[in-house]
Amino acid sequence: MRSIQEILKGRPWLGWLIFLTTVVIVFLLGMLASSIMERRAEAVFAYTPEVKFSGNEPRSSVWGELFPREYDSYLKTADTSFRSKYNGSAMIDMLRESPRMVVLWAGYAFSKEYSQGRGHYHAIDDIRNTLRTGTVPSPQPNTCWTCKSPDVPRLMKETGTAGFYSGTWDTKGSEIINPIGCADCHDAKTMNLHISRPALIEALEAQGRDISKVTHQEMRSLVCAQCHVEYYFNKKKIEGVAYLTFPWKNGTSVEEIEKYYEETGFTDWTHALSRTQMLKAQHPDYEIFLTGVHASRGVSCADCHMPFISEGGQKFTDHHIQSPLNNVANSCQVCHREETEKLISDVYSRQDKIMENRIILETLLVRCHVEAKTAWDLGASEDQMKDILNSIRKAQWRWDFSAAGHGNSFHSPVEVSRIVAGGISFAQDARVQLARVLASLDNNSEIPYPDINTKAKAQAFVGLDLKKFNEEKTSFIETIVPQWLNAGSEREKGYNK
């Protein structure tokens, strides 16, 4: 056996070499361990190429030349095949799935068409195609474009916010041609996240908050909250303008928003059957999300819907905004160490349990509207109906708040359950009172549930002639839309790149 001494004999440098090599290896091992443990830190994206295009540039393809990976992943929002238990493929016709909704929205445009939205890439096509926007002149204001395009902040800079909201929806058809894209969430100078829509800033100001003081992590949700929220068109602010407003002044819970609407005397429409002054909830995704455990733990929208991915050794944010159920490995499994199928079945289980009672509430609301109509038909007085209609309004507001959001039952299952149960309770209150009013009008037997087991039957029941709407829409798409596209395309030729 040779001793270490013998091995080193005549080689004083060898001992030091071994020592120093060991020091370096240990140091590198430490760095590796640190890198593994804190891999999130890598996520900070430091590369910011020099931007030569205008801050108003609405074409994502132009931004995409500098950010090819983000742009390529954004283009995947064109993909319409995605995973969801209740929505097997894109553009599910929700009125076909639940013809009850036609009755719930009788007298309102949603009873004509309510289909699942597709990815952001299709935002402009989808808003042109829906029967709700009609043709020329449109029954809707330009406010309806607000969330659909990066042409919107460009135009708002030209016309002012109120100027943008003015006029009917068809009057800006040739101006707004680019679907939701880069400029909606990013500042062209710094590439930082920024809020391009005034409604969110105004809503935060109404709560006494300052958008310039929010953290980067909050911004990763707030850019989404520019659109994925409850809103209404305030027509009292400026004469003749449907001013986009988030009803957040009292807070963002279902009751706080309802209180806001009570205080401002707002009503979306008068129900065609029950004559109730109705509220329509608009996808209050962010509000519901705020009440859930993920928000409570500091998770942002982007963490799950736009998780970090790696490609060619580069880590970047996946701009293929989609359901995390399509992307469990990069979203859920960053924190949850369970199998994909297990995690998905947990989501479905929550949805099932909530859907069960949401459908009960829907059915009770159909009965409420039909029973109230019968009461009116039999000669009920305003005084007899006042409390009843108020309960119907509250019940349907709760149903809509729980049903209209994307992913509500996942984002905050206990809160959504609470809202649905509250809705059932208001519906029962309305129905008990209706039974008494009907009995006082000599009708003391059950009002038959209408035959509305298909969308067509339900639309006929509420007196809608879809044939006419469909024909007008087809003609509009074939004649008007190509003109819009041409005019828009000519206009964009003048943009400097």
Add this chain to the structure above:
Amino acid sequence: MRSIQEILKGRPWLGWLIFLTTVVIVFLLGMLASSIMERRAEAVFAYTPEVKFSGNEPRSSVWGELFPREYDSYLKTADTSFRSKYNGSAMIDMLRESPRMVVLWAGYAFSKEYSQGRGHYHAIDDIRNTLRTGTVPSPQPNTCWTCKSPDVPRLMKETGTAGFYSGTWDTKGSEIINPIGCADCHDAKTMNLHISRPALIEALEAQGRDISKVTHQEMRSLVCAQCHVEYYFNKKKIEGVAYLTFPWKNGTSVEEIEKYYEETGFTDWTHALSRTQMLKAQHPDYEIFLTGVHASRGVSCADCHMPFISEGGQKFTDHHIQSPLNNVANSCQVCHREETEKLISDVYSRQDKIMENRIILETLLVRCHVEAKTAWDLGASEDQMKDILNSIRKAQWRWDFSAAGHGNSFHSPVEVSRIVAGGISFAQDARVQLARVLASLDNNSEIPYPDINTKAKAQAFVGLDLKKFNEEKTSFIETIVPQWLNAGSEREKGYNK
């Protein structure tokens, strides 16, 4: 600078000493790392002292001589100060908190007294003290003792299961004197967990399951499920015997158990006001737990209610069975890396959201019973009332299933929300029908909500004379119970240790 070579010169043993020392240190470091990472593995408790007492030994103090740490921690179940938002201290009088419950249980012993149970240590005192067990002869069968004492398996071996259940509750007063303890869950020979009560084994057999095939981790919940479950007294099995039975044959969900009761034509009691054939849910803790995410992730009851602790370098199971909210560090925080106050506020938030609608359901049920009584008083026919009473039965079953369990709103908040909403829906169905029946009997105005804002008023409202029950109970505790204790104590002197 001296080279390593020079240092080692003339000392060949020194190089090898440094090398071997390094090997040993690295090996120990590896063991330390492994110990830290897999500390759960330590939890296996290998020490099994030689047991000299009988397998039927009911006195936990005797077992405690061999397992002092477990016994000492078990004794802490005598502590009655514990944390809960709704139950600030032990033995909360639930009827005082919610006098509505008195009306819901009119005609049933629970309307006399329903107080929060204390720790296992008090099980015998509590069952003697409650007005529900009465005095001599008791209105209850011996079956009521089943979950209260390790004297029960001892007696069952002597009398057989059905023999044990026979006779009124007071007839075994001197036999059952030790509160819930060691022998209820442990086998005296192996100290392994074992099922000492036939009802659970019979229920699993009815589902086609074999208790001998379950895993150790399942046993860490099943020993609790001997008692913390929905059960009923089957009086059809053996003439004159209230045979303790878990209604699990169809499954353990609220609907599956309801279906079982429908199929077997079971009713706990006839409601004193509405004449509804009622079901009483008995703390279905295990059933609700099974539907929650903790069960789904393989967590057992003991993991949170009896977490491992260390004392004097020894790791053992904490037998101070209690709310994990009292013990967040050893229970929740083993998995959840959030601050204690944050975790507790999350639990309270779920409870609040569910409690809101549970109280609505309670209030609607009071109205149901009162309105049904009015209908009967006005001359309603059995035929008119049949469907209404069935809806009341279903509504209250759902209320009770959600309210009776310990910690339900935490164990499975979405499931409990679902059940409560279902209950509200059945209550609304009953009330709408009741409004029609009442109108047909010339009563078409709202039936006033009773003045039951205190327990005393509610008990007077349902015709209960508490004074008599209280006086009888006091006399019973002063005269009969000391006789039971003496007789029991004499008997135990004959036990060999």
